[in-house]
Amino acid sequence: MALVLTEEQTMLRDSARGLIGDKAPVAHLRRLRDERDATGFSRELWKSFAEMGFAGLLVPEEFGGSGLGCVEAGVVMEEIGRNLTPSPQLSTAILAASALARGGSEAQKKAYLPKLADGSLIAALAVDEGAKHRPAKIAMTATRAGNGFKLKGDKALVVDGHVADLLIVAARSAGQPGDADGLTLFLVDSKAKGVAIERTVMVDAHNAARISFDDVEVNADQVLGEVDRGGALLEAVLNVGRAAVAAEMLGVADEAFGRTVSYLKERKQFGKLIGEFQALQHRAAHLYTEIEILRAAVLKALQAVDADAVQARVAVSVAKAKAGTVATLAVQEGVQMHGGMGMTDQFDIGLFMKRARVLQELLGDSAYHAEALAEWKKY
Amino acid sequence: MTDLDTFRAETRAWLEANCPAEMRTPMQGDEDNFWGGRNAKFTSEAQKVWFERMRDKGWTVPDWPTQYGGGGLDGARHKILREEMAAIGARSPLSSFGIWMLGPALLKYGNEQQKAEHLPKIARGEIRWCQGYSEPNAGSDLASLQTRAESDGNDFIINGSKIWTSYANYADWIFCLVRTDPSAKKHDGISFILFDMTSKGVTTKPILLISGKSPFCETFFDNVRVPKSHVVGTINRGWDVAKYLLQHERAMISGMGGRDGGRPLGQVAADSLGSDDQGRLDDPILRGQIATFDVDEAALACAAERAVDLAKAGQLHPAFSSAMKYYGTELNKRRHEILMSAGGIDALEWESERSQEGARARAWLRTKANSIEGGTSEVMLGIVAKRILDLPGA
Numbered sequence: 001m002a003l004v005l006t007e008e009q010t011m012l013r014d015s016a017r018g019l020i021g022d023k024a025p026v027a028h029l030r031r032l033r034d035e036r037d038a039t040g041f042s043r044e045l046w047k048s049f050a051e052m053g054f055a056g057l058l059v060p061e062e063f064g065g066s067g068l069g070c071v072e073a074g075v076v077m078e079e080i081g082r083n084l085t086p087s088p089q090l091s092t093a094i095l096a097a098s099a100l101a102r103g104g105s106e107a108q109k110k111a112y113l114p115k116l117a118d119g120s121l122i123a124a125l126a127v128d129e130g131a132k133h134r135p136a137k138i139a140m141t142a143t144r145a146g147n148g149f150k151l152k153g154d155k156a157l158v159v160d161g162h163v164a165d166l167l168i169v170a171a172r173s174a175g176q177p178g179d180a181d182g183l184t185l186f187l188v189d190s191k192a193k194g195v196a197i198e199r200t201v202m203v204d205a206h207n208a209a210r211i212s213f214d215d216v217e218v219n220a221d222q223v224l225g226e227v228d229r230g231g232a233l234l235e236a237v238l239n240v241g242r243a244a245v246a247a248e249m250l251g252v253a254d255e256a257f258g259r260t261v262s263y264l265k266e267r268k269q270f271g272k273l274i275g276e277f278q279a280l281q282h283r284a285a286h287l288y289t290e291i292e293i294l295r296a297a298v299l300k301a302l303q304a305v306d307a308d309a310v311q312a313r314v315a316v317s318v319a320k321a322k323a324g325t326v327a328t329l330a331v332q333e334g335v336q337m338h339g340g341m342g343m344t345d346q347f348d349i350g351l352f353m354k355r356a357r358v359l360q361e362l363l364g365d366s367a368y369h370a371e372a373l374a375e376w377k378k379y
Numbered sequence: 380m381t382d383l384d385t386f387r388a389e390t391r392a393w394l395e396a397n398c399p400a401e402m403r404t405p406m407q408g409d410e411d412n413f414w415g416g417r418n419a420k421f422t423s424e425a426q427k428v429w430f431e432r433m434r435d436k437g438w439t440v441p442d443w444p445t446q447y448g449g450g451g452l453d454g455a456r457h458k459i460l461r462e463e464m465a466a467i468g469a470r471s472p473l474s475s476f477g478i479w480m481l482g483p484a485l486l487k488y489g490n491e492q493q494k495a496e497h498l499p500k501i502a503r504g505e506i507r508w509c510q511g512y513s514e515p516n517a518g519s520d521l522a523s524l525q526t527r528a529e530s531d532g533n534d535f536i537i538n539g540s541k542i543w544t545s546y547a548n549y550a551d552w553i554f555c556l557v558r559t560d561p562s563a564k565k566h567d568g569i570s571f572i573l574f575d576m577t578s579k580g581v582t583t584k585p586i587l588l589i590s591g592k593s594p595f596c597e598t599f600f601d602n603v604r605v606p607k608s609h610v611v612g613t614i615n616r617g618w619d620v621a622k623y624l625l626q627h628e629r630a631m632i633s634g635m636g637g638r639d640g641g642r643p644l645g646q647v648a649a650d651s652l653g654s655d656d657q658g659r660l661d662d663p664i665l666r667g668q669i670a671t672f673d674v675d676e677a678a679l680a681c682a683a684e685r686a687v688d689l690a691k692a693g694q695l696h697p698a699f700s701s702a703m704k705y706y707g708t709e710l711n712k713r714r715h716e717i718l719m720s721a722g723g724i725d726a727l728e729w730e731s732e733r734s735q736e737g738a739r740a741r742a743w744l745r746t747k748a749n750s751i752e753g754g755t756s757e758v759m760l761g762i763v764a765k766r767i768l769d770l771p772g773a
Contacts, residue, residue, distance in 0.1 A: 002688040278761070282760040284764060285705075285767075289702040290706075295682075297677070297678035297681045297682070315677075366674075370667070370674050373670055
């Protein structure tokens with residue numbers, strides 16, 4: 001497959017760019033932050049996302065979605081990254097939709113997928129527990145009880161956890177933390193007894209929650225996929241998410257870079273446009289090169305996930321690792337080249353820096369994915 | 380099956396039947412390249428057989444028109460051929476500046492007579508070319524070249540010298556930049572001309588480098604007589620041809636790291652350093668450096684693939700090869716620093732059979748030129764700043 005967007009994908013990008021840039025530019029995030037909005041995103045905007053088909057991108061047509069692929073999802077995520085737009089796109093349209101589409105029973109798909117696609121149901125994936133993303137180390141327990149299980153444990157950094165209607169929870173039904181096997185995924189109503197949700201206000205003003213489960217009872221029909229064998233499903237879903245987050249990071253990096261280059265062309269010091277200084281020109285040209293290389297790696301990963309989510313893990317790790325270092329460089333250089341103005345809250349560039357830091361940690365940072373590559377290559 | 384599937388199956392079968400086993404191993408050094416030319420020498424029977432079979436199919440230049448000795452493959456089939464060759468680790472049958480650099484420039488700027496004269500000989504490996512671009516005191520500031528070509532009836536008389544002329548001492552012909560109008564502005568008085576290295580007045584002298592070896596020469600022209608019909612493109616407009624050729628040169632250099640067929644760094648390091656009881660390389664910091672390198676190398680490979688696809692779609696920025704040249708050469712230097720670290724003391728040997736006469740150290744030293752030759756990294760960054768980012772005063 002050629003590593004360029006098709007005509008249809010380009011049209012989707014243009015319509016996403018139009019809608020998101022128009023209705024949810026960086027000022028939109030600022031307003032939600034400054035008003036300490038309880039939801040943390042605009043439900044009205046989310047309705048528009050559903051109407052445009054963004055919410056149902058990965059939902060098969062028979063369940064009310066458009067049945068498109070990860071390349072299309074990535075195209076939308078890149079535009080979200082460009083505008084720092086808070087929305088349930090990652091939590092609901094990407095992670096939850098692919099978890100249900102890949103692992104759900106017919107009844108589960110019928111019950112949830114149409115609602116995800118029409119924007120009426122918000123869902124969140126609860127995986128991480130410690131300070132870093134380490135799915136194999138999941139310690140939260142799922143103990144057999146009656147016809148079902150009892151869930152006990154804590155989850156950290158659940159994206160959109162405080163507004164989610166449905167939680168998709170990864171817990172250990174067998175084995176020890178560190179074992180790749182022994183995980184099971186559960187569909188849990190966020191209002192179920194024993195679920196305690198604490199919204200965490202994060203550095204980037206996006207939504208996340210810490211959630212604790214105190215002997216939460218779930219039935220057997222709330223199991224997503226197979227008992228004890230959820231690890232492979234979880235990994236496949238995480239890979240879709242990682243590729244999508246890498247696409248969002250590409251958007252963050254490219255927009256921060258574009259704003260920086262514009263600033264180099266307008267800001268004068270020492271009687272010259274600062275863009276005339278070779279020290280800055282060379283750093284800008286280096287950054288351009290890094291971003292173009294990231295762009296190719298991200299598209300490769302998205303295409304690979306569409307071809308086969310399991311085989312794609314190497315391409316996905318390359319993209320997420322590269323996205324981590326390139327987005328970090330882009331926002332750091334952005335703030336530095338904006339000088340003192342880059343440190344002010346009034347200028348947007350600092351918001352890009354904050355978002356990049358969060359996205360770096362989400363679903364595995366650069367070191368995590370470089371390590372994954374080393375393990376895969378067996379050295 | 381689609382036509383492309385059929386082509387892939389046929390190609391796979393043909394390669395399987397025709398590529399000798401010895402030609403499916405990574406090249407160890409420059410000696411393993413076959414460069415063609417009037418005085419061509421094969422290092423093995425397998426190399427000869429492989430070259431001749433590929434030549435006869437036009438697959439030394441798969442995407443050139445068949446009338447010029449090429450394979451006439453379209454983009455999709457060319458990609459399939461490359462993929463199938465890579466799948467079995469097949470070596471390139473012919474290494475050639477004629478293929479990588481002059482050929483594309485002739486296809487775009489040459490007249491029919493020049494194309495018919497030179498392209499088939501390049502495709503068949505009959506003439507080995509060298510490049511006369513850089514001059515002493517000019518370097519990456521290529522347009523300040525001083526070699527003069529003065530008009531004498533139907534001929535030019537060429538005087539001057541070139542430097543860093545790769546393999547000039549083995550080359551049959553040279554493609555050369557000369558100043559045909561000294562009074563014009565720097566870029567406007569240059570012509571692009573072809574001539575035989577056996578012409579009277581041409582001499583070459585190898586330059587010894589820090590690696591103890593060198594592909595490079597100084598080349599001197601003393602009243603060399605060349606017909607004006609050997610100018611490619613328009614007289615005094617050679618800079619257009621030169622720039623176009625440079626894009627191909629830079630694309631070629633950026634791909635060098637991948638083309639050496641080197642073994643994965645992690646394996647090389649594990650062989651010399653050993654692994655711990657969990658199978659991890661016995662040097663955690665070096666292991667991390669290799670992993671980070673592998674990420675960057677894999678991402679660069681995606682960008683190289685994308686550049687080809689963008690070019691096909693007519694969306695590639697003409698200056699993008701400068702970005703790729705910059706990144707690829709810096710990465711290749713990093714690769715060889717890691718190789719030296721992994722080799723440790725053993726990699727320091729210079730003259731011993733065990734070290735293949737210091738092959739690793741010499742290769743490491745050779746890569747230090749990557750970010751200088753073909754335009755320095757700083758020049759590449761300047762081109763990106765000016766032509767792609769449109770920064771002021773660049």
